[in-house]
Amino acid sequence: MKKTIPAYQRIKNAILDNIHSGKWQAGNAISTEMALAEEFGVSRMTVNRALKELSEERVLERRQGSGTFVAQQQFNHTFVEVRNIAQDLKSANRDYEAKVVSKRAVTADMLDEELRRKFDIDKDHGVDNSSHAPVLYEVKIIHFADGQPIQFEERWVDAHKVPEFMAQDFSVVNTSEYLIAKSPLERGSYTIRAIAAPDEIARFLQIAPQSPTLVLRRQTYSAGQVLTFVKMWHAGDRYQFSGEL
Structure with missing residues (x-):
């Protein structure tokens, strides 16, 4: 219902x-x-x-x-603080580069259960409209530091809330920075887990399969609904999370 x-x-x-x-x-x-x-x-x-x-x-x-x-939109930078790997690496005086692996529009019938749940999309979503209408946009990006892959990003964005998302060149434009500039984010939540790298992730990060990775899963909200969900995979021996209390 x-x-x-x-x-x-x-x-x-x-x-x-x-x-x-x-x-x-x-x-x-x-x-x-x-x-x-x-x-x-x-x-x-x-x-x-x-x-x-x-x-x-x-x-x-x-x-x-x-x-x-x-x-004015500057509130987004403080109201929901979203880390930007490009800025982090540049501030550490490291060379930064991003390579887009894939971009695609995702229809309701292509979603797995996790994405349906995250974005509250019913299985029969789109029956009354075109079944080919995109509900999410998906992008996969490898982030490099000094020529070495340090993060693999898998991101999904509500296609209705950010219709121009797919038109961006994310080898130049950072995804988080773009979304902060375009969308009034209300809040966010995240988890960090240690996971053995699946074969595909290992290939993108240029590490051995089953090597340790740190995976940050983050979702941010607008209008009480999830705007974007992202998985960020980090090679365990090349990256650490730190901060001050």
């Missing part, structure tokens, strides 16, 4: 879609509460809740007597 989306959440999703598509950009005024109430056939109280939550999430900025505006 398909979940019913509350009215305030539908309004939030519509506002975020307008921001993702570029219709409303940073600093632009959005539709008034009255206009949104008429458009969605709801009370102004329902609209107010949607705008209040997006303001608390730093997506919108409400100015008394002036209206509601799209917030």
